[in-house]
Every structure is written in structure tokens, then in C-alpha cells.
Amino acid sequence: xxxxxxxxxxxxxxxxxxxxIKGHILSGRLKEGDALPSMRVxxxxxxxxxxxxxxxxxxLERQGFIESYTGKGSFVKAQNPGFMREEMLRQIEELxxxxxxxxxxxxxxxxxxxxxxxLIYEENDx
Amino acid sequence: MIGYKNAIEIExxxxxxxxxxxxxxxxxxxRGSIMGFIGQNGAGKTTTIxxxxxxxxxxxxxxxxxGEDHIKDEIDIKERxxxxxxxxxxxxxxxxKNLDVILRHIYENWDKNEFASMLDRFAxxxxxxxxxxxxxxxxKLQIACALSHKSELLIMDEPTTGLDPVVRNEILDIFREYxxxxxxxxxxxxxxxxxxxxxxxxxxxxxKGRLLISGYKDDILESHGIIxxxxxxxxxISSEDIISARLSDFGAEVMISDKVECREKYPGxxxxxxxxxxxxxxxxxxxxxEWK
Amino acid sequence: MNKLKGLVLKDLYLRRKNLILGGLLFLMxxxxxxxxxxxxxxxxxxxxxxxxxxxxxxxVYTVTTFAxxxxxxxGSSTGDNKCRWQLFEYTLPLSPEKIAILRLGLIxxxxxxxxxxxxxxxxxxxxxGRLDFTRDMFENITAAxxxxxxxxVILSALMIKYKDPQKxxxxxxxxxxxxxxxVMAIVMNRVNEIGKAHPDLFDEQQEELLKEMFLDPLMNVxxxxxxxxxxxxxxxxxCGYLLFVKLIKRREN
Numbered sequence: 109x110x111x112x113x114x115x116x117x118x119x120x121x122x123x124x125x126x127x128x129i130k131g132h133i134l135s136g137r138l139k140e141g142d143a144l145p146s147m148r149v150x151x152x153x154x155x156x157x158x159x160x161x162x163x164x165x166x167x168l169e170r171q172g173f174i175e176s177y178t179g180k181g182s183f184v185k186a187q188n189p190g191f192m193r194e195e196m197l198r199q200i201e202e203l204x205x206x207x208x209x210x211x212x213x214x215x216x217x218x219x220x221x222x223x224x225x226x227l228i229y230e231e232n233d234x
Numbered sequence: 235m236i237g238y239k240n241a242i243e244i245e246x247x248x249x250x251x252x253x254x255x256x257x258x259x260x261x262x263x264x265r266g267s268i269m270g271f272i273g274q275n276g277a278g279k280t281t282t283i284x285x286x287x288x289x290x291x292x293x294x295x296x297x298x299x300x301g302e303d304h305i306k307d308e309i310d311i312k313e314r315x316x317x318x319x320x321x322x323x324x325x326x327x328x329x330x331k332n333l334d335v336i337l338r339h340i341y342e343n344w345d346k347n348e349f350a351s352m353l354d355r356f357a358x359x360x361x362x363x364x365x366x367x368x369x370x371x372x373x374k375l376q377i378a379c380a381l382s383h384k385s386e387l388l389i390m391d392e393p394t395t396g397l398d399p400v401v402r403n404e405i406l407d408i409f410r411e412y413x414x415x416x417x418x419x420x421x422x423x424x425x426x427x428x429x430x431x432x433x434x435x436x437x438x439x440x441x442k443g444r445l446l447i448s449g450y451k452d453d454i455l456e457s458h459g460i461i462x463x464x465x466x467x468x469x470x471i472s473s474e475d476i477i478s479a480r481l482s483d484f485g486a487e488v489m490i491s492d493k494v495e496c497r498e499k500y501p502g503x504x505x506x507x508x509x510x511x512x513x514x515x516x517x518x519x520x521x522x523x524e525w526k
Numbered sequence: 527m528n529k530l531k532g533l534v535l536k537d538l539y540l541r542r543k544n545l546i547l548g549g550l551l552f553l554m555x556x557x558x559x560x561x562x563x564x565x566x567x568x569x570x571x572x573x574x575x576x577x578x579x580x581x582x583x584x585x586v587y588t589v590t591t592f593a594x595x596x597x598x599x600x601g602s603s604t605g606d607n608k609c610r611w612q613l614f615e616y617t618l619p620l621s622p623e624k625i626a627i628l629r630l631g632l633i634x635x636x637x638x639x640x641x642x643x644x645x646x647x648x649x650x651x652x653x654x655g656r657l658d659f660t661r662d663m664f665e666n667i668t669a670a671x672x673x674x675x676x677x678x679v680i681l682s683a684l685m686i687k688y689k690d691p692q693k694x695x696x697x698x699x700x701x702x703x704x705x706x707x708x709v710m711a712i713v714m715n716r717v718n719e720i721g722k723a724h725p726d727l728f729d730e731q732q733e734e735l736l737k738e739m740f741l742d743p744l745m746n747v748x749x750x751x752x753x754x755x756x757x758x759x760x761x762x763x764x765c766g767y768l769l770f771v772k773l774i775k776r777r778e779n
């Protein structure tokens with residue numbers, strides 16, 4: 109499992125870890141029942157504070173992606189597909205939101221934006 | 235192993251000297267974590283550490299180490315903790331082998347195999363006089379001694395000061411390894427905020443003998459920020475939000491302690507993240523309020 | 527006890543060089559003094575007429591002095607403070623009682639070793655010069671060893687209190703001077719009195735009187751105390767131990 113943190117992105121590190129693990133789960137790279145590395149090991153490997161990884165895991169648990177058992181560790185929770193789709197939709201909305209904001213900043217119209225979206229979608233062979 | 239929540243608990247530590255007073259220092263080092271103890275030279279870090287180790291007797295306050303009273307159970311505690319200082323506290327004429335023999339008798343839990351493997355790992359010669367070691371080697375030797383008797387707590391006073399970046403990183407890696415065991419804790423004082431930013435779980439700032447701020451590093455870094463704005467906008471910022479402000483001919487840099495709240499209160503102003511070093515600088519000038 | 531072994535080893539490691547040098551120095555002096563004594567029968571002094579063998583007692587006391595000085599220990603190693611070993615020692619699981627025992631032990635064992643060495647060496651030197659090993663000599667050597675012991679215990683206590691060997695020595699010197707001045711004043715006074723009272727006597731006879739006035743009482747005190755030597759040692763040990771423990775506990779920095 110790859111986790112890459114950036115110090116220069118505005119996002120707090122625990123959020124980066126959270127969203128990357130979420131991504132792994134949603135894309136199927138992490139399956140139900142898979143064990144996550146312990147908070148301490150992860151912190152040691154990423155060279156960050158264990159408090160940060162703890163927070164990331166707590167957030168993932170709060171959002172229903174993982175389950176933690178004291179003494180055993182943290183495991184990927186069974187995801188229901190509707191839930192996953194909802195999460196994906198939420199993320200798409202967020203990204204579209206930033207795209208719209210940027211468009212607004214430099215005066216790109218809705219039509220131009222849609223055209224760009226269509227081109228990109230087709231380019232990516234989706 | 236007895237259950238204790240905090241490796242170190244300090245409450246109301248006060249000590250008066252001529253010309254310097256350590257007043258009302260209170261903070262905890264949770265078990266399994268690294269506490270970065272930050273302050274300028276002369277701020278009181280070494281004094282606090284000496285009080286923890288019972289090298290100085292405090293005027294007031296209580297200190298608990300590993301859940302036990304730091305004076306009553308001093309000997310028992312010292313079997314289980316290690317101290318590391320900024321300068322090697324051994325005679326120049328000793329060799330690493332001498333130290334092994336001496337410490338083997340002093341510590342009940344001295345593990346000579348562990349010591350030997352640490353010496354190998356750090357590539358430290360066994361029979362060379364330690365006076366001839368380089369600075370980095372001296373620190374690694376101290377750490378080897380500290381880690382060879384199953385200690386649960388490392389108390390370190392400026393362990394990375396004066397070392398080059400490569401060696402410093404090696405040593406920080408060793409600390410990270412040490413902390414992988416959740417029963418191990420570290421209290422580390424330094425004025426190299428970069429190191430502490432990398433490695434600590436919590437930080438405590440001290441200045442002129444007083445505690446400035448103490449808490450989880452992530453929380454402190456997330457909540458504090460620096461507003462960079464012009465002089466006009468600066469006047470609009472309410473003084474209760476400001477820790478202190480650095481003014482120049484071209485504007486102001488203002489440290490605030492609640493980024494979220496201030497983003498709402500002062501929309502449109504540039505707000506940067508703050509580093510530990512900047513937090514230290516701005517807090518040190520808290521009383522002055524405005525400085526250059 | 528294991529812990530003390532560690533610290534004793536530390537002391538020996540560090541004193542290795544000094545002990546060897548001290549040993550060599552003592553050996554040289556011993557050989558020198560023995561030679562001087564031997565020369566009474568076999569060497570130059572044999573040719574001197576009526577050489578007073580009494581002068582050879584100087585050799586005995588020279589050997590004694592060096593025996594006591596070359597192996598003396600004040601319970602800690604030089605440079606303990608400079609290299610901050612002292613600081614490190616405070617982080618070790620050693621109780622003040624153990625540290626006090628260690629210091630006292632080091633001082634005492636060095637002292638006893640020197641004492642036995644000086645007795646042995648003096649006996650040999652006397653034999654070389656065919657002198658009697660008198661009771662006076664025995665008592666003097668014992669008194670010297672005891673004084674040395676008391677001195678090193680006091681110095682060690684000052685070292686614990688003042689940490690810096692220079693500061694400690696300075697304090698010791700101050701105390702010494704404070705005692706020395708009035709004592710010297712009294713002595714000089716008496717000397718002058720004698721000079722005035724007996725202007726007619728020759729120098730040698732004045733010397734005799736001075737001897738009577740100062741040395742004889744001292745000798746008497748020494749002889750009186752001699753049977754109690756072991757007791758005095760014990761008393762110094764107990765007081766020293768209590769003092770050390772108190773000073774170690776009261777460390778301030």
C-alpha cells in the first residue's frame with residue numbers, strides 16, 4: 109500500500125493519510141478484512157508523529173471505513189457499494205467545486221467548462 | 235510492568251536562583267510519545283531537566299516519573315531511565331570497552347550484547363580512547379549506553395546540537411526506532427525546532443523560566459497561523475486574537491492562535507501556516523506585542 | 527556491592543597511570559634511601575668518622591612520606607567535574623549511602639596500603655643502616671598515616687561540597703592559614719621569650735629548650751593517642767561517612 113504525504117499541500121497530514129487509505133479501499137486495493145499497518149509502524153515509516161496516524165485511523169473509523177480492536181489492530185470494514193459510491197460522488201463534487209471556483213476566477217463560462225469536461229472524459233477513455 | 239499513563243508528570247515546578255526563576259512549570263509526557271522541549275538558550279530547559287533528574291532540588295512542585303515520585307523512588311526510577319547530555323560526560327581516557335565493564339556492574343539490566351550490537355551498528359571502535367571520537371561518535375556512544383539497559387524513558391538535553399545534518403538524521407531515526415515500542419517515551423530538549431518538528435508528538439515551549447504553551451504538535455501547528463497583511467488591515471485585527479506581530483515598513487506579520495476562527499473573522503487576508511520556530515519567535519515576543 | 531565494583535573499576539582505570547608513576551617514584555626513593563643507609567657500612571659514609579647513625583632516621587621518614595603521598599586517593603578521580611562525569615553519576619541508580627561508602631573505601635584502602643608499605647619499607651631501610659626500628663618511629667609513622675587519612679577525608683568532603691578541585695583546595699588553604707597564623711604567632715612569641723630569658727645559652731642549647739617546649743608535648747600526645755589509633759580511625763570513618771552522605775544529599779547546582 110502506497111501512502112505519499114506532501115508537506116507543501118495545504119491539507120493536514122492526517123487528512124492526507126485518511127483520504128489515501130480511503131482511496132485504496134474504494135478502488136479495491138484494500139479489501140474487506142485486510143489488516144492495516146499499526147499506527148506506530150506507519151508513523152515510523154512515514155517519519156511522522158504517532159498522534160497523526162492515530163488521528164487518521166480514528167477519522168477512518170468514524171467514517172466507517174475501518175474497525176480497530178485494541179491488541180489486534182485495525183482492519184478494513186466491509187463496505188456496502190452504495191456507501192462507496194456516495195463517497196466517490198462526494199469527492200467528485202468537491203473536485204468539481206474547486207474547478208468551478210477556478211473557472212469563476214478567470215472568467216471561464218459554464219459552456220466552456222462543460223466542453224473541457226467532455227474532452228477530458230473522452231480522452232481518458234472512460 | 236506497572237501501568238502508568240504518563241512517563242513524566244510535572245506539576246507546579248518552581249525553582250529560584252539568583253537572577254533566574256523557573257516558575258510554575260507543568261506538563262506531562264504521555265507514555266509512548268516523544269515530547270519536544272523547546273526554548274532559547276537560558277530559557278530553563280536544562281534547569282527543568284536537572285530538577286526532573288533530582289540533580290537540583292525544586293522549591294515547589296511535584297514530579298512523577300514512570301508513575302513514581304521522583305525523590306522517594308529515585309533509585310528504582312534511575313534503573314529504568316537514561317539521561318543523555320549535549321556533551322559526553324565520560325573521561326577522555328575511557329574506551330567503549332571500559333564503559334561496558336563499568337556500567338555492567340551499575341545497572342541491573344545492562345545487556346552487554348545489546349551494547350555490543352549498538353557499537354557495531356554505529357561503527358564505534360571498542361578500544362579507542364573516547365576523547366578521540368568525533369562529536370557525532372560521542373553522541374552515538376552516549377545513546378548506545380542509554381539504550382543498553384532496557385530503559386523505558388530517555389531524557390535528553392540538546393542531543394542534536396552541534397551535529398551535522400546527516401548525523402542528526404541518523405540519530406532521529408534511532409529515536410524513532412526506540413519509540414516503536416509503545417512502552418518507551420522520550421523527553422528531548424532542543425533549540426533546533428526543525429528536529430523537533432520532525433519527530434515529536436507533543437511540544438512544550440519555555441521562555442525565561444515560564445511555560446508558554448504545551449500540547450500536541452499537530453494541534454499547535456494546525457491551530458496557529460501567521461496573517462500577512464498591510465498596515466491598514468493590521469489595525470482591523472482585534473488584539474485578543476493576536477499573539478504578537480512583527481512589523482516592517484511594508485506591512486505586518488501577525489501570529490494568531492485560532493486559524494479557523496480568524497479565517498472567518500478576517501476573510502481575504504493571507505494566512506500562512508506557521509513552523510514551530512516561528513511559533514517560538516512570536517510567543518517569545520508575546521509581552522512586547524509588537525516587534526520588528 | 528556490584529554497583530560499587532563498577533565504580534571501583536572506574537577509579538582504577540583512571541588512576542592506572544598515576545599509580546604506576548607513583549609506584550616508580552616511590553621505588554626510586556626507596557632505593558635511594560636504602561643505598562644511603564647501606565653506604566654507612568659499605569660505601570662513602572663508612573669512611574666518615576663517627577657518623578651519627580641517628581641522621582639515618584631522616585631516610586626512614588623520607589620513605590614514609592613518599593609512601594603516603596604516592597598512592598593517596600581522595601575518593602574521586604581527577605577530571606570528574608571537568609568531563610561532567612559527576613553529572614552523569616547523578617543519573618545513575620546509586621544511593622548517596624553507596625557513593626559515600628565508595629569514596630571512603632577508596633580513601634581508606636589507599637591509606638592502609640600506604641601505611642603498611644611505609645612500615646615495611648622503613649623496616650628494610652633501618653635494616654640496611656643497622657638501625658633499630660624504634661617504637662618512636664612506629665608511632666610517628668602511624669600518626670602520619672592517621673593525619674593523612676583525616677586530611678584526605680576533609681579534602682574529599684570539600685570536593686563534594688565545592689565540586690571544583692581548585693575551589694576545594696582554596697577553602698582548605700584558607701582554613702589552614704586561619705589555624706596556622708595564631709599557632710605560628712604563639713610559637714614565635716615563645717621563641718623570643720626564650721631568647722630573651724636565656725641570652726647566654728648557645729644555639730644548640732636553645733634548640734634543646736625549644737625541643738622540650740614544643741616537640742616533647744607533641745610526642746607525648748602522640749604516644750598517648752597511639753593505643754587508640756584504631757578507635758580514632760573508626761571515629762573518622764563514621765563521621766566521614768555521615769558527612770559525605772549529608773553533603774551528597776544536599777547537592778545544589
